[in-house]
Each structure stands twice: as structure tokens, then as C-alpha cells.
Amino acid sequence: xxxxxxxxxxxxxxxxxxxxxxxxxxxxxxxxxxxxxxxxxxxxxxxxxxxxxxxxxxxxxxxxxxxxxxxxxxxxxxxxxxxxxxxxxxxxxxxxxxxxxxxxxxxxxxxxxxxxxxxxxxxxxxxxxxxxxxxxxxxxxxxxxxxxxxxxxxxxxxxxxxxxxxxxxxxxxxxxxxxxxxxxxxxxxxxxxxxx
Numbered sequence: 001x002x003x004x005x006x007x008x009x010x011x012x013x014x015x016x017x018x019x020x021x022x023x024x025x026x027x028x029x030x031x032x033x034x035x036x037x038x039x040x041x042x043x044x045x046x047x048x049x050x051x052x053x054x055x056x057x058x059x060x061x062x063x064x065x066x067x068x069x070x071x072x073x074x075x076x077x078x079x080x081x082x083x084x085x086x087x088x089x090x091x092x093x094x095x096x097x098x099x100x101x102x103x104x105x106x107x108x109x110x111x112x113x114x115x116x117x118x119x120x121x122x123x124x125x126x127x128x129x130x131x132x133x134x135x136x137x138x139x140x141x142x143x144x145x146x147x148x149x150x151x152x153x154x155x156x157x158x159x160x161x162x163x164x165x166x167x168x169x170x171x172x173x174x175x176x177x178x179x180x181x182x183x184x185x186x187x188x189x190x191x192x193x194x195x196x
Contacts (some may be wrong), residue, residue, distance in 0.1 A: 050117060056175070061078075063178070081164075086123060089120075094141070173185070
């Protein structure tokens with residue numbers, strides 16, 4: 001996700017309280033436009049990622065592009081997404097990470113990776129579904145990988161999670177293309193029948 005988009009999105013946060021209040025009073029538009037957009041974007045991306053993890057055959061879960069061991073395998077990409085969805089959604093929720101101490105990149109089978117991914121998404125689903133524009137503007141505590149404590153907007157943390165999911169999905173697409181598998185987001189969509 002490019003930095004300009006994120007800056008534009010954060011800039012729009014400043015206008016939310018007044019716009020939401022005006023929209024509620026006049027009956028025009030949704031009361032929570034930004035959180036509704038983010039929830040829908042997250043749900044679309046999470047469904048694409050879950051279907052991609054399911055679509056990749058188990059024999060390809062151990063593949064990595066190139067020979068460098070520092071590059072994640074497809075399986076590790078799936079585990080990485082699960083790790084960070086648990087981490088960032090628990091921080092947005094203001095509770096202890098339910099997966100703390102478990103590195104989901106080190107699982108063994110496709111079934112284990114799918115279970116972890118689906119559990120992480122189910123956990124985040126509740127966070128995104130309860131998000132409002134007002135709750136998105138609340139400050140939350142964030143513990144960085146270094147252990148350093150910071151505070152930021154709940155919405156900013158959930159935008160980071162969504163952007164990170166998109167970034168890793170882009171990596172997963174490369175793995176799928178290398179195995180001549182059409183990525184989920186590129187699958188043919190059914191044609192809508194035109195009314196007669």
C-alpha cells in the first residue's frame with residue numbers, strides 16, 4: 001500500500017467527527033463511512049487470502065522463490081499473516097494477544113496453517129465488525145517488536161493490519177504464479193445476466 005494513500009486516509013480522519021455528525025443529523029450517507037469502508041476492505045481481502053491459502057496445494061506450501069533461506073515459504077507467509085492479525089487486532093481490542101508466544105510460521109501441515117489463519121481472521125472479524133468512526137479515533141497502546149510502547153489511533157492500527165495483509169497477499173500471488181496457479185483475485189468472475 002503506498003504512502004500517499006495512507007496519508008490521504010489519515011487526512012480524512014480529521015473530517016470524520018463533523019462529517020459523521022452532519023450525516024446523522026441530515027440523514028445523508030452512512031453514519032460511519034470510514035469504518036464501514038475499512039471493514040468492507042478488510043473482509044474482501046481476508047476472504048481472498050483465506051481462499052488463496054486453501055487453493056495452494058499442500059505440496060507447494062514449502063516452496064520459496066529462489067534459494068535464500070531468509071525468504072519465507074508460502075506456508076510461512078500464511079503463518080506470518082496469522083501472527084500479525086492476532087497481534088494487531090488484540091492491541092486494537094486492548095487485550096492480551098491470545099496467540100502470544102506461538103510462532104505460527106513454524107507449523108507443519110497445510111491443515112495446521114489453514115486452522116491458524118482462519119482462527120486469526122475470526123478473531124479480527126470481531127474487532128473490525130465492532131469498529132465505528134468514533135471508536136477508531138480512540139488511542140490504543142501498541143507494543144512494537146522491539147518492546148517499545150507507543151500509542152496511536154485504533155483506526156490507524158487496523159489500517160496497518162489491512163495494508164500488511166494486502167502486502168503479504170501480493171507476495172502470495174507471486175508464489176501462486178510460479179506454480180501456474182491463478183491467484184484468487186484474478187479468477188474469472190461469473191457473468192451477470194442482463195435483464196431481457
